[in-house]
Amino acid sequence: MTGTMRPQLQPPLTPFVDPLPLPRRILAGQGGGELTVRIRAAAHRFHRDLPESRVWAYEGLVPGPTVEAERGQPVRVCWRNEIDQPYPVVVTLAPAETDGDGVPVQCLPGLSGGTPDPDAAALTGYTVVHLHGAVTAAPSDGWTENVFAPGQHAVSDYPMDQRAALLWYHDHVMGVTRLTVYAGLAGLWIIRDQRERELGLPEGPPFEVPLLVQDRNFGQAAGGRLTGELVHKTDPGTMEAFAPFTVVNGKVWPVHEVPPATYRLRVLNGSNARTFRLVLLRDGRPELDRITQIGTDSGLLPAPVAVPADGLVLAPPSGPTCSWTSATSSRAASSPWPTPQAPRSTATHSPPPVPPRPPIQASSCPTPTSCASVP
């Protein structure tokens, strides 16, 4: 058993030290429903104590900007493929399913004796974008073979003729979607409508909080130090990666301090395979009476329902919405590691919320005649 395959009983990264990032917003209506999203190679820091990781990401951001659209107002997106760097993730198959102590090697940092997959390293940045959950005509639906190369772009028309919901957009290339989404190609998309607005739910920051939950793994140097290089590791018995670090809005185990209020959490599990069970805790104990599920993948539920006593199960990819009345600070995601001490309550003297960043102005798209043809 090598050092890298020893079970890690303490998290190798300190939880709850990075502030929860709120994804940048694009209000589609501000640009007349036309916008351009660049698909780029970039650097991203997943945790305070990690070096920067190389990623492929929409606008170079992990997660990509959240597009906010209105029912009945079509959106045209010009997806520009500007990827100019090699595939940023080390893909590997570890030689064993478990280490000498019975711990799945997938749940350990580093390569666990696996060698880098040369086929993954050779990915050239072909892309296609699928808006998951949208009612979309075939030419704009991001089918897996409708790829376009670096230097090309594709235009997609989204009618937005469906009820309010939380969707997400992600890469969808045939056979390698798990790898390209893992590299960072994912972002949220919110549809709003009048019916939902009549309910008076929180809309936008600070009381509507999008949470894109994913699991990620990182390389490990000889001394055990994490390198920041993204690692996608499977083992001989499992086709999918179950990575050990829970990443929310691009940060490992972030923390979000909030003043007492009612919050709307828009949660989406964008992992390849991992299922999460979300529980609202105070001092390590569930607080079921202060959180209610009001929505699911395709929009609002007919009526609010209580969150189950053992938590809200979130299979990938799925996106329930919860309304949460807060009297203290929140933790954005659970971790596979022992839970550290709960923070002290900040119920009545919380700092004011960080002012939200201004939304990105939607920019116009090239005329369709100048665009790559999408079969």
Ligand SMILES: [Cu+2]
């Ligand atoms: Cu999808």
